[in-house]
Amino acid sequence: MIKLAKLQKNFGHLKALNEIELAIKPETITYIAGPNGSGKTTLIKAILGLVKPDAGEIFVDNIKLNGDCNYRSKIGYMPQAPSFPENLTVKEVFEMLKDIRAKHSDLDDQLVHSFGLEKEKNKRLKNLSGGTKQKVNAAIAFLFNPQILILDEPTSGLDPASSSILKDKIKEERAKGKTIILTSHILSELEELAENVILLIEGKVCFNGSLISLIDKTEKKNLERAIASLMSEAAA
């Protein structure tokens, strides 16, 4: 359960997050949609403590975030743009994470296998292609079997085959009872995964509810159309 109360973040004059009130349901897939620059990534980064909010509170599992970092061990995070210790190999990064968290995980071989990273295992990260980096990025999010998965634009840069592997993986985790948060600005792509939809526009929550209720409300036939109509409503 993740709860945000009056969350506010400004970048200069820009209100990236404007008094956000949200509760993200456990054991569902929540899809945060919104146009470019609507605050999706800022919202996610605030939950992770990467961005420090100017005001408001965040609760993860009913515990208020106040500088303690242990809650992050419950979260698997896949950032939009992968950033890695460039000089390490794929295998070394997995080892480093296990070492730093002092946690055992035997999921790494399985993840390397399912994302087809066997050939790249011993290559340095700076020598990998963008798509391969994104796969490593995804594998890291799943590495410690976390209760909460936060995936920022997970399918961007992936080829269709890897993209569907990732989607299957997300469905599999959902079946195990994980809380999953996704963002994307390509609406059609993740429609099959979304259960709850949150629409952010200019740092404000414009819609928060199930996919079915969204489609009912707007009387459109799919997510893309529904969100497009909400966006034009918001603009008007």
Added chain:
Amino acid sequence: MKELLKISKYQLNDVRRSKWIIIYTLFFFAVTYGLINFTKEPSKVLITLLNVILIIIPLVSIIFGTVYLYNNKNNITFLSAQPLKREVLFAGMYIGLVLPLVASFIVGAGLPIIIYIPLFIEYSGILILLLFAGIMLTLIFGCLAFYVSIKNEDKLKGFGLSIFVWLLLSVLYDGLVMFIMYNFSEYPLEETSIALSLLNPIDLARITLILKFDISALMGYTGAVFNNFFGGSWGIYISSVSMLFWIIVPMYFALRNFRKKDF
């Protein structure tokens, strides 16, 4: 604490592979070895070495530190999403930077001195102070590098500022002090000049050593005032403690910015 050691370990492994660290070590080795062989006079060797330390250590520490932090940007972003405290991450990064620099200096300058140790037996006090000054300058300019590069997102701006800070403290500052002394020479300036030298870590390191050497010709104006004002050993004590402040203050502000930083 465990996490701190682990992060430092990964950073050290990374820096150790850098060719600049090896060049830095070789540089100190060559300079010290060369000086000993040319002069054979330990006091001259130590004075020249002091002047090399006062220029080179601040320069290398601040430039290498700035480049290091910008190069590790991805790494820091990556680790900050892990269950790690920002303070731990900061300290791990700092240790990863200053430990190799300090080790390079000690090994590079220390080896030739150990080889010719009979020459330096009488000068052990000065040797220890020289080592101390080198280490302090590395720690101070490492902090300044952290402050500048955490504060500035833009790499070029940060790099430029770092060079400016070095230039200001090592070259321009002396000129400024001279300018003030010359123009206000009709006023009593003892206190002012002491205050001015407390505001410059390089000056502090120089004064600490010069007071120990007890060579008035090399004291310069601020050194002489320090000597008169505090006397030899008190002067050394005060200038060393002031150098400690030069680590604490920039580190406090760098850490404060690091904790507030958005990744």
